[in-house]
Amino acid sequence: MATPNELTAMRRAIAISAQGLGTTSPNPPVGCVILDRDGVPVGEGYHLRKGDHHAEVNALTAAGERAEGGTAVVTLEPCNHQGRTPPCRQALIDAKVSRVLMAVMDPTSRGEGGAVVLEHAGIEVERGVLEQEALLVLGPWLHSLRTGRPHITWAYTVGANEDNGDQVVNELRHTYDLVLQRDGTIEEGVPDGHGKDVFRVPHLPLGDAPAKALDTLSEAGARTVLIEGSVNDTARLLAEAVDRLIIDVPGTPPSFKPTSAVDKCLTTRGGFELIGVRPLGSYVRLTAKRVRR
Structure with missing residues (x-):
């Protein structure tokens, strides 16, 4: 012991x-x-x-x-x-x-x-x-080994746009291999952070089929991928492959109503289970994981 x-x-x-x-x-x-x-x-x-x-x-x-x-x-x-x-x-x-x-x-x-x-x-x-x-x-590294594809997180702040930035994405990006940005570009989460000859940023486009896109990301050496923004063509392409959602919703206790926020943000993304709710400044962060049967 x-x-x-x-x-x-x-x-x-x-x-x-x-x-x-x-x-x-x-x-x-x-x-x-x-x-x-x-x-x-x-x-x-x-x-x-x-x-x-x-x-x-x-x-x-x-x-x-x-x-x-x-x-x-x-x-x-x-x-x-x-x-x-x-x-x-x-x-x-x-x-x-x-x-x-x-x-x-x-x-x-x-x-x-x-x-x-x-x-x-x-x-x-x-x-x-x-x-x-x-x-x-x-966990995400083991998931990638088991599935043969990167573990994918979709993160965004409700109401954020390209002008005011996205708090949740800016906070998380350095902990992911690749960030798929809302404008369709791809970057390393930590610029030049990986070892030589073991990782590359894939060329666009990823393809028009989810399986092809996932293969391209895997072949680049990525174990983890972050998708930014609530309106994102890549998110739509990879929607069924998303493993985790992280959503910052405006509101602070007691004005924040978890039930209504969860209903709005999660029930529209079928197959997710809420695993975390916590205050974060003027927002509340919702974290959910995919339930695969």
């Missing part, structure tokens, strides 16, 4: 893993915290982009010799293969950690998997630690 210190470390690892959103694709956004043998945090790190060091190596580098006999707390099972960087499970073995906690198992892990190799090396391994919390960051 994870100790309170280890749970705190895992939540910290999840939080810092989000720093890689919008730049790690096609790799996953991963965070890692190293605790010394007394349970004190001595290093942390996250994966920024493909080709750069992974989260575990960055955290071990920060920890130095203090990692020996300690615990590595990581949001995704350490990788088990030689790619552009060495396997992370070997870095953990070489650092002589005694225990590794992981939140989510890696479906792309090669061979018997990093966790098993760690166990064979005599390291104690605990799986599934705060898995559901870690999926808040890793």
Whole structure:
């Protein structure tokens, strides 16, 4: 069982893993915290982009010799293969950690998997630690692996237009690989944020068929895509593929009436389930996920 210190470390690892959103694709956004043998945090790190060091190596580098006999707390099972960087499970073995906690198992892990190799090396391994919390960051990446297409979010502010901007899109864009703008153009969420030779901004048009558009986005290396604006030809093209809605509706409690706003914004987009309602300045943010049967 994870100790309170280890749970705190895992939540910290999840939080810092989000720093890689919008730049790690096609790799996953991963965070890692190293605790010394007394349970004190001595290093942390996250994966920024493909080709750069992974989260575990960055955290071990920060920890130095203090990692020996300690615990590595990581949001995704350490990788088990030689790619552009060495396997992370070997870095953990070489650092002589005694225990590794992981939140989510890696479906792309090669061979018997990093966790098993760690166990064979005599390291104690605990799986599934705060898995559901870690999926808040890793969920879209896993969705993309499972479906073979990007996870798509459609976000807009009710009443926003090209002149006054769109608060929700401006806030979110840097956490997505690609942003499909209301004027039909496509941009990286973080300009030049991805690794070289692993990602590109696709050429327009995406095509007149949803399947072709999704293939084009996938081939570009995108795991996550943000569609901006309530009136958008791309949104209409990809409407059936949208996985999440984020809508900012004018109004603040107590004047805001959640039922009427939900009815207006969600029931017209059939197949979505409301999962969040929260005040945000002079707006209320509605978040909904696609219910696929």
